[in-house]
Amino acid sequence: MASNQEEEVKLFGVVPSPFVTRVDIALNLKGVQYKFVEENLGNFSDTLIKYNPVHKKVPVLVHNGKPISESRVILEYIDETWKQNPILPSDPYKRALARFWSNFIDDKFLSAVRKWKENNEESIEEMEVAFQFLENELKDKFFGGEEIGIVDITAVFIAYWFPIIQEIIGLKLFTSEKFPKLYKWSQDFTNHQVVKEKLPNRETLFAYFTARMETKMASNQEEVKVFGMLASPFVSRVEIALGLKGIEYKYQEEEFGNLSDTLFKYNPVYKKVPVLVHNDKPISESLVIVEYIDETWKQNPILPSDPHKRALARFWSNFIDDKYMNALGKVLYTHDEKEREKCIEESEVALQFLENELKDKFFGGKEIGLVDITAVFIAFWLPIVQEVMGLKLFNNEKFPKLYNWSQDFNNHPIVKEKLPSRESLLAFYKARFAS
Structure with a gap:
């Protein structure tokens, strides 16, 4: 590995993030030594926020005190800073194509994944179309030719994360029968020694996404409503608690000074907001509601266990x-x-x-x-x-x-x-x- 003793290189990230893994892989390909700073998902450190005040998210690469954020921007910075083992082609046209397909993966494929809810047909169709474009584009062992390049690194989610998620969800979209070239590429890519070293543990990722899917499915199966008013701090208490738990809910705005009959039905004693309605069971008074939320959804506790x-x-x-x-x-x-x-x-x-x-x-x-x-x-x-x-x-x-x-x-x-x-x-x- 190339030594960079005179340089300080830090990577702020979270293990389940494919965007962080992109940077991990690029640094490893270049042989750059760096310190990984693990962030707490959902509660990023002040240092992370200071380094990335615009998006307030990982990954952030800090090189000699200078922060760079956004994974694809970081990849290009790494390639331009450390010249060994290039991840972009030297030819301007091939570089443009590599950037095009990297953008395509984020703009088309990952965009469809983000819209994917309960096997939504439209988003699945979009993913299938994106897979086919990539299948047609793949001409060699890797998108970068015989060596791994920026498109391969950008597509790490497809190679490693997507098979785990589709297994959990029970979907058969990315298979060797449908996309033989792309499937073989995913095997070659994830088994490449430099990549393999930086991929998170499969069991850990499987458990992480299983828990997330279960929470999401449970939330989708339940009907959660909040009756409130934007000007009320008592309503914000409830919304923050639900946000910390990752619970989706329908918000019903009440009119100040002219509360609805439905609100009065749900809270006949105090006749005020907030009211949480969970599977048609109403709970009122903000602190009572927050404790109910904490006892109903166990993730990210709001009250201590002691x-x-x-x-x-x-x-x-x-x-x-x-x-x-x-x-x-x-x-x-x-x-x-x-x-x-x-x-x-x-x-x-x-x-x-x-x-x-x-x-x-x-x-x-x-x-x-x-x-x-x-x-x-x-x-x-x-x-x-x-x-x-x-x-x-x-x-x-x-x-x-x-x-x-x-x-x-x-x-x-x-x-x-x-x-x-x-x-x-x-x-x-x-x-x-x-x-």
């Missing part, structure tokens, strides 16, 4: 609603200045308790937990509300740990996806306080 830690999580969640939200409500809606000052003091005391309690990146430790979800108002709503009201309750100077937590929480990919638009909330509260 009884004492669970009790503490419930204590601080109740504290946020009973002490902080109660005090802040009075701050926002009282007209008496002395009373308001007293309530501001109460809310700051509550924030200080939370500041002191925060011991890690999140209240749940390294992962988001019940207290973090409960405190979504503090992280996202409070800065907007205090901007509208001209208050300075929550800032980096007064509560540095809590403020950093709010940034990490808001920028978590699943939380970010479930939060309402900041501009919409700002307009909502301006209109509400003006009236």
Whole structure:
């Protein structure tokens, strides 16, 4: 292997990702030594987000402190930086063709795979067409000729991942009978020594995708609805919890001040959002719903397994609603200045308790937990509300740990996806306080 002692090469990735494996294979073909930094799927590190702030995903290659993201961009960078064992042809026309077919795999084949749900006929047809194009294009042992090239590396998902997935799903699409040249290529490619060294363990991948498929199928078989309003932090609690669990659901938007008869039927006691309806069984009150979600879908736990830690999580969640939200409500809606000052003091005391309690990146430790979800108002709503009201309750100077937590929480990919638009909330509260 070629030595690169004077260079620092790191690859940030997750093992089940074929896009990360593309980079692994290219570096191995070049004989480049590197450090693999394992990321936590669904909860990427601050370092990863710093290196790839645009897409916030793996893989990221860091070469002497310079980050490069997007797998095919990384492959070309590797080829241009380390000249040994080229993965693109030197001839401009052949290079263009290699780029064309690499783009084709991502744009046509993987696009069809992403649309593939429960043997969807249209996406299967698209995959079959893509397979046939690649079958016709393959003229040699590899797409790169006698040696592995960029098209082969880009197609690692077809060679290794797809047979596993189709076995789990019970599909017979990619077979030696239908696509003999492509099937033989997949065998030659996955058994190539340099490639074989970098492929993840088949049993591990099989177990990973089996679990994912089971979760998805269970979710598809169940009817999950959320009745809510975009301006409600209590509704966002439920959406974040479902997002962390990977549960698909139908969202039913209710009209502020004019809730539907269906909502009243499902929540006749409080007559308010959120309401979760699971297989026609309604559950109301946000914290009750979040615990129900955690007990119903076991993946990615929201509450700790240890009884004492669970009790503490419930204590601080109740504290946020009973002490902080109660005090802040009075701050926002009282007209008496002395009373308001007293309530501001109460809310700051509550924030200080939370500041002191925060011991890690999140209240749940390294992962988001019940207290973090409960405190979504503090992280996202409070800065907007205090901007509208001209208050300075929550800032980096007064509560540095809590403020950093709010940034990490808001920028978590699943939380970010479930939060309402900041501009919409700002307009909502301006209109509400003006009236």
